Amino acid sequence: MTNMRPPSKNILLKVVILGDGNVGKSCLMNRFVSNYFDANSFHTIGVEFLNKDLQVDQKRYTLQIWDTAGQERFRALRTPFYRGTDICLLTYAVNDRQSFKALASWRDEFLRYYDVNPDRFPFVVVGTKNDLPAAQREVPAEEVAQWCQEHHVAAYIETSAKTSENVATAFALAVQQWQKFERTTERELRAQSQDTIDLMQSVNLNANRNRFCCAGIGGRPAAGLQDDDDYPN
């Protein structure tokens, strides 16, 4: 019995990373999963995924991280993988204004292929290449914060796959956003099931009333419905 492993209690979450080509999506994933940085990373073709276990707020998760190809010509290869996503990271590079401007179209593309309510889905904006000198920065943090506010994205973080700064924090933040929406959904489901129970109670009351009614019209009700107190012999 010593080699029996306890069942895994990890919650599996599918995380998709989107953003323009060259912003650093593959490097972000590789730094997080393998603690590795490739200064000559090649373009991704289609999608690639890696798993990584993570503990957030005393809960254990397995993140299934999908790194997608940012180049337009690979659109048809990446979009079939959007369905079933739990968390979407929208990435841009702090030294590439165009990649920041493209965030809205990445979000739109995601929503076109995975029909979820954008206001209730954990999108997280991730700035990459935060290690670059200030003189190369093309996207001020305040502008990103404003974009997030306008698009109802609650979380934004800048990272560097090169130095590791904020990489693990970005994924933990993303899980926390997921937890937030999950808790809201759970609360609503609980409230709904409470309503259902109340509804069932009123249905039962009606059922009792019908039973008396049937007895009055047609004599004795069917055997299964009879209550000895109500129908004395």
Ligand SMILES: Nc1nc2c(ncn2[C@@H]2O[C@H](COP(=O)(O)OP(=O)(O)OP(=O)(O)O)[C@@H](O)[C@H]2O)c(=O)[nH]1
């Ligand atoms: N300075 C710096 N360079 C980075 C960082 N992350 C990635 N890079 C570089 O940016 C280039 C592109 O990185 P990738 O991770 O391949 O970019 P990608 O977004 O996956 O690109 P596609 O596969 O074409 O979508 C590579 O030369 C990386 O070395 C970073 O944090 N800092």
